[in-house]
Amino acid sequence: MTDISKTGFAKLEAEGRLLNPVLKSPTHKPGRFGFRGDIALKFAPKLADEARPPELKIDQVMAASQEGETTISFFTTYLHSFEYLKDVAEALGDALTPSGKYFLYCNNIDLSKKFRATYNGITYYILPIDEAGVYAEILDLLYLDKQTLKKKDTAGKLDAIADAAASFDESYPEITYEEGLGIMLPVRNKYEHRPV
Numbered sequence: 001m002t003d004i005s006k007t008g009f010a011k012l013e014a015e016g017r018l019l020n021p022v023l024k025s026p027t028h029k030p031g032r033f034g035f036r037g038d039i040a041l042k043f044a045p046k047l048a049d050e051a052r053p054p055e056l057k058i059d060q061v062m063a064a065s066q067e068g069e070t071t072i073s074f075f076t077t078y079l080h081s082f083e084y085l086k087d088v089a090e091a092l093g094d095a096l097t098p099s100g101k102y103f104l105y106c107n108n109i110d111l112s113k114k115f116r117a118t119y120n121g122i123t124y125y126i127l128p129i130d131e132a133g134v135y136a137e138i139l140d141l142l143y144l145d146k147q148t149l150k151k152k153d154t155a156g157k158l159d160a161i162a163d164a165a166a167s168f169d170e171s172y173p174e175i176t177y178e179e180g181l182g183i184m185l186p187v188r189n190k191y192e193h194r195p196v
Contacts (some may be wrong), residue, residue: 007066007068011094012091012095018038019040020038023035023036025155031067039058041056042091053064060076072095080108083182089134106128110183114170115172117180124169
């Protein structure tokens with residue numbers, strides 16, 4: 001049985017960053033531990049024993065790590081603003097590795113653009129997101145068939161995505177974090193055109 005304390009999630013778990021898990025368990029691939037849920041990036045100041053919600057968190061997270069490794073090999077999430085890349089890098093810290101595959105779907109990136117950005121030696125794929133969720137977007141990006149995955153459970157779906165992501169290697173234009181801040185669009189209200 002794969003133990004979270006022996007994976008790249010150990011520090012995040014110890015710090016109480018892994019929130020609202022849909023999946024937080026070993027997957028079907030031997031030695032792999034998977035997580036789907038939210039990750040707290042910045043905590044609110046604690047008042048006495050009161051547990052307060054985080055000041056900043058990311059949602060729609062999917063991530064995987066192998067037992068015996070101190071890093072996360074695959075990670076994807078929704079970012080409300082590209083500028084939160086800095087907070088992701090700081091919160092995940094040493095759990096990230098130059099050989100990992102990290103996909104950030106940003107609300108305020110031009111829908112026609114895709115980039116690679118390196119921050120603290122770690123490269124991230126910076127991708128636009130329209131109205132679909134991260135799950136639908138990553139399936140499209142990795143050419144995974146939704147119908148085939150429907151038959152799998154949550155852990156099986158994550159295995160298929162993490163396996164496909166491992167060989168992903170698109171050479172999108174490279175930007176620095178500062179360049180990304182300069183080309184960010186205003187954050188869109190993703191609910192503004194939805195019927196009430």
